[in-house]
Amino acid sequence: MIHNGQKTPSPSSAGEFDYIVVGAGSAGCAVASRLAGDEGVTVALLExxxxxxxxxxxxxxxxAKTAGHRGLRNYGYYSEPQSAMGGRRSWQPRGRGLGGSSSIxxxxxxRGHRRDYDHWAELGCNGWGYEDVLPYFRRSECNERYAGRDDDPWHGGTGxxxxxxxRTPNPFSRRFLEAAQQAGVRLNPDFxxxxxxxxxxxxxxxxxxxxWNAARAYLHRADASDAGLNGGRKGLAVLTDTQALRICFEGRRAVGVTVVRGGVEQTLRARRExxxxxxxYNSPQLLMASGIGPASHLRGLGIGVVHDLPGVGENLHDHPDIVINKQVDSTDLFGYSMRGFARMFGEVLRYRRHRTGMVASNIAEAGAFVKSHPDLAEPDLQLHFTAAMVGERGEGKTKPPHGYSCHACVLRPHSRGHVRLSSGDMRDAPIIDARLLSDARDMEGLVAGVKLIRRIFAQPALAREGGREIATEAFGADNRNDDxxxxxxxxxxxxxxxxxxxxxMGVDEMAVVDPQLRVRGVAGLRVVDASIMPTVPAGNTNxxxxxxxxxxxxxIRNDAR
Known part of the structure; x- marks a missing residue:
């Protein structure tokens, strides 16, 4: 087969592979690359x-371009109106293309807190405790602090x-750390x-x-012997612009995937899985579009039921987040102004020459993990400090002036929602209803986060830079107005x-996959991504x-032996 002018592996028969991986996001790139590293194994990675x-x-x-706009590389979903948020629809960017959301x-x-993974094990997910997953974090990682070494107990240096x-931390990010210390938060050089x-x-x-997204890490590494989308892995076919429509079954065994490429529908077969x-969002969507999910929902859309699995699409949750903005007239901070454009012109030249400066910034440069109450066993809030003000999220929103902001998110949310089909066609956006803040405990966590951010902003390290907070006047200087x-x-x-x-993942009747990530009730089918997580880890999920x-x-390798 030919893909984008590059020869991809020829399976033993046209359109047949040992494994078909649907989705080239963070987990998909990793699992496809590792499986294709085995001699004689063929893998198709569909994106x-x-x-x-x-x-x-x-x-x-x-x-700044990709995360805030629906387009070629961002599905740009919106949630259903959220009743606890005044009927607003929540912006939900999701990566589309090689690397998935690791590209935007x-x-x-x-990684999260060790307690997160030990809790998974307590829920019956044997083999997913912290000591079980730590080797895989280390195996994937090439941390520049330990490059070329694998002797650190926490980090890998060769993944x-x-x-x-x-490379060039913003001066305001360092001021945030100084202010956090002044507010009583200790420094931590390694989260x-x-x-x-x-x-x-x-x-x-x-x-x-x-x-360095998941595609650069696992599909086209700089040290790959063959420059191309498959990174020199002879058994890996990377098929972009390939929309999966449904999983094909023979009885209750998954045997392939029907896709559309270039307007032509075809079926690729999987010998193993x-x-x-x-x-x-898209994993439960594909399962349901293929007949695996809540039977009444599928029948209502005219989808034949392969297996009634009521947990598909349930248990949706995310870290609820609130932002405090402070407008500060400094071109050290990102923002829209003529002075800012002039500064960025020079920064672009600097980046092209040295790969340093503001263009190399991830914007959310600094942060903290903190406890809202001192008697908690582990942090329950995460702060993200950004060297820019955050405007309304989603398309067609205003462009903020110079300033900085800080996010506070609840690390262990209690609210739960679901994903449903809007139709049986995978090209239509799914229905996303996270029911954000439906549990009052999440609201109180965000209230605590607002108070902490304002306390940090009030410390001398930041306060001496001037500026004004946006829309916080009603809180009172002492943050006593909780309403x-x-x-x-x-x-x-x-x-x-x-x-x-x-x-x-779990062992109860509402679990979709078992601890081996096999979809319950059928054969030859697994789910491998963040959708399998019983609870969200305490931190960013990439x-x-x-x-x-x-x-x-x-x-998967062990099962194949």
Missing amino acids: AGPHDHHYTVWTPIGI NAMVYI PLYVSDL NGETQEGAGLFQVTQHNGER VIVSGGA AIRTFVRTRAETVFHPVGTCR APAIMVGEKAADM
Whole structure:
């Protein structure tokens, strides 16, 4: 077969492979690459979107273009109106194209808290405790602090995913850390080490000042012997612009995937397994479009039921998030102004020459993991400090002036929603209803986050830079007006784009996959991505999704032996 002018592996018969992986996001790239590394194994990696060879993907500041706009590389979903948020629809960007959401995210490398994974094991997901998953985090990672070494107990130095310190941290990011210390938050140089709590600069998935998404890590690494989409792996066929329509079954066994490429519908067959890696929205969508899910919902859309699995699409949750903006007239900060454009012209030249400066920024450079109450066992809030003000999210919104902002998100949300089909056609957006803030405990977590951010902003390290907070006057200088803060949250809260859980792993009747990630009730089918997570990890979800792909590859190999 030929793909984008490049020869891809010829399977033993036309359109037949050992494994078909649907979705080239963070987990999909990892599992496909690892499986294809075995001698004689053929893998087809299907991606509905385009390749990732584009400046908006590989240039870190390109996030400003890709994450906020529906387009070629972003599905740009919206949720259903959220009743606890005044009927607003929540913006839900999702990566479309090689690398998935790792091509449009803020590149923050966070694994979560060890307690997250031990909790999964307590729920019956044997083999998913912290000590079980740590080797896969380490195997995937090439941390520049330990490059070429694998002797650190927490980090890897030889894996495919480059993890780096920021090359040119913004001066306001350092001021945020100083202010956090003044507010009583200790510094932490490594959120992924022995302890998570504290404030620090984030490490990022970058290499030499460029975004290092999952596709660069696993599909076309710089050191690959054969430059191309499959990174020199003879058994790997990477098929972009290939929309999966449905999984094909013979009885209750998955045997292939029907796709449309170039307007032509065809069926690819899998000798061993079909692996669904579409993420928290598209994985349950594909299962349901293929006849696996809540039977009454499928029949209502005229979809034949292969297996009644009521948990498909349930358990949707994400980190609810609130932002405090502060307008500051400084071109050290991102913003829209003539002075800012002049500054960025010089920064672009600097980046082209040295891969440093503001263009190399992930914008969300610093943050903290904190406890809203001192008696908690582990942090329950995460802060993201950004060297830019955050305007309304989604398309057609206003462009903010210079300033900075800080996000606070609830790390262990209680609200749960679901994903449903709008039709049986995978080309139609799914129905997303996260029921954000439907549990009052999440609201109170965001109220605590607002108070903490304002306390940090009031410290001398930031206050001496001047500026004014936006829309916080009603809170009072001492933050005592909780009702005003709750109103602010209801009118401005969003998510921080970490949806998980819709194909939940477990051992109960509502679980979609077992701890081996096999879809319950059928054969030859697994789900491998963030949708299998029973609960969202305490932090950004890109690194955990890659870990899932790494671990799944070993489980699949073991079953094939």
